[in-house]
Amino acid sequence: MIAAYSVIGLLGFAVIWAVVAYNGLVEARVKKDKAWHEISARMKRRYNLIPILVETVKRHAGYEREIIENVVLARNMAATTNGSPAAQAAAENRLTESLRLLFAVAETYPEFKDNQVYMGIQAQLAEEAEHIHEAQARYNDAVRSLNDKIDTFPSSHVADMFGFEASESFDLDEGKQASAPAAPMAMMLKFGGSW
Numbered sequence: 001m002i003a004a005y006s007v008i009g010l011l012g013f014a015v016i017w018a019v020v021a022y023n024g025l026v027e028a029r030v031k032k033d034k035a036w037h038e039i040s041a042r043m044k045r046r047y048n049l050i051p052i053l054v055e056t057v058k059r060h061a062g063y064e065r066e067i068i069e070n071v072v073l074a075r076n077m078a079a080t081t082n083g084s085p086a087a088q089a090a091a092e093n094r095l096t097e098s099l100r101l102l103f104a105v106a107e108t109y110p111e112f113k114d115n116q117v118y119m120g121i122q123a124q125l126a127e128e129a130e131h132i133h134e135a136q137a138r139y140n141d142a143v144r145s146l147n148d149k150i151d152t153f154p155s156s157h158v159a160d161m162f163g164f165e166a167s168e169s170f171d172l173d174e175g176k177q178a179s180a181p182a183a184p185m186a187m188m189l190k191f192g193g194s195w
Helices: 002-061 065-080 085-106 116-151 155-161 184-191
Strands: none
Touching: 002 065, 002 085, 002 116, 002 155, 065 085, 085 116, 116 155
């Protein structure tokens, strides 16, 4: 009789442990998905600011056509990338590079230093870049947490039973993350990059 109770107790413990492990995996996946949605929302806001920037630059430096077209192409590519975080990061890095080039060229035109629309958009893009960077850190922490749960014993057995798969981190090129520096020297110091 005691043996039967022991077996029932062990089975009950195993079921409770499996439920707790499953719920921990679900919670980690939800946290990761929520962090990705935050990144997506910030990137969409960034994409929406770029056409205003492009129109402003066109008015004052319209003959920098190739640079402007590269920004538009990079923005459209980034906005329509629906692949893995690595594919999205590659598209974002390309957009960041094209924006950095546009800002470098715009700095050679004195009329941009007094243009409130240009300065405002530049500041908003710098702010969005910072928010994306913060959201990226939260997402990558959530991915690490989920992947640790998937890879470690004993929750790895529950992950295998229910089809949980490891997730990919979102790795932007850190030296080029700030796409719209309000003050170039400040961004160089912050990110350790060079112009």
